[in-house]
Amino acid sequence: xxxxxxxxxxxxxxxxxxxxxxxxxxxxxxxxxxxxxxxxxxxxxxxxxxxxxxxxxxxxxxxxxxxxxxxxxxxxxxxxxxxxxxxxxxxxxxxxxxxxxxxxxxxxx
Amino acid sequence: xxxxxxxxxxxxxxxxxxxxxxxxxxxxxxxxxxxxxxxxxxxxxxxxxxxxxxxxxxxxxxxxxxxxxxxxxxxxxxxxxxxxxxxxxxxxxxxxxxxxxxxxxxxxxxxxxxx
Numbered sequence: 001x002x003x004x005x006x007x008x009x010x011x012x013x014x015x016x017x018x019x020x021x022x023x024x025x026x027x028x029x030x031x032x033x034x035x036x037x038x039x040x041x042x043x044x045x046x047x048x049x050x051x052x053x054x055x056x057x058x059x060x061x062x063x064x065x066x067x068x069x070x071x072x073x074x075x076x077x078x079x080x081x082x083x084x085x086x087x088x089x090x091x092x093x094x095x096x097x098x099x100x101x102x103x104x105x106x107x108x109x
Numbered sequence: 110x111x112x113x114x115x116x117x118x119x120x121x122x123x124x125x126x127x128x129x130x131x132x133x134x135x136x137x138x139x140x141x142x143x144x145x146x147x148x149x150x151x152x153x154x155x156x157x158x159x160x161x162x163x164x165x166x167x168x169x170x171x172x173x174x175x176x177x178x179x180x181x182x183x184x185x186x187x188x189x190x191x192x193x194x195x196x197x198x199x200x201x202x203x204x205x206x207x208x209x210x211x212x213x214x215x216x217x218x219x220x221x222x223x224x
Contacts, residue, residue: 034212043113043199043215044152089152095165096142097201097213099152 002028006090006100013080014108021075021103023090032093033066033073037086038102044089048075080107111136113202113216121222127188130219134181134202141183142213143175146197155198158183159206190223197221 007022023033031052036044050057050066050073057064063076077084087104091097114133122128134141143155154167158177175185181202187194197220201213 036215041217043201043218044213046212046214049212095206096154096157096167097144097152098154101151 002026002092002098004028004090004092004098004100006088006103008103009101010104010106012106012108015080015082017080019077019080019084019105019107021088021090021105023073023075023100025071025092028071028092028098029068030092030094033064034091034093034097035062035064035073035075036089036091036099038089039086047088049093077105080105082107082109113200113214115198115200115216115219117219118217119220119222121224122190124190124192124223126190127186128190128221129184129186130198130200130221132183132185132200132202132216134183134200135214138202138204138214139181140203140206141177141181142201142203143183143185144199144201145169146199146218147195152199155185157206164206187221192223195221195223 003026005024034049035047038044048064050064061078065074087102089102090100116131140159142157144152146152156166157164161177172188177183197218199218200216203211
């Protein structure tokens, strides 16, 4: 069966550092992968979408890579700020979004 | 542009009752998907509606049903509620059907508690 794993439940980093989150998947060949941010008590907010033929995508301080050979996506937040503290979800995209469990990032000032 | 609106925000129901949740998508969006979020299972796909037709369904019992109206507003219904149905129910709207892989815009969710 399909499995999506995000590397850790929680990540604590110092303000200004780069946070790197990992999303691994098995038994799946998605053409697209998406990343969302979710704050407590709120719905997920779309951040980035990357296609299988794209190696890297950037948006402001965010960067996503997609390696279909390794079946892995990396999500980077550079120059992190306390306002980046949230849960980040990766989602494989076809007729539905299949989400990982999420990684909760806490940025310390 | 108004976002996705879900009502009500909070609900408390008793086991055995039924409940109806409502979702108004972003204006112009015709695809509405529903997800259940629990601490143990995370976000799970329930079903998707596009142009009043259910296009896909997740692995949930028949107690979970939905519909979409001509104005794209959607409702989901859960009958014979069980304690395990306690969750945050999220609605997501998209411009195109999900297989087009467009981004999804989520509402704030309805927090359902079954006692």
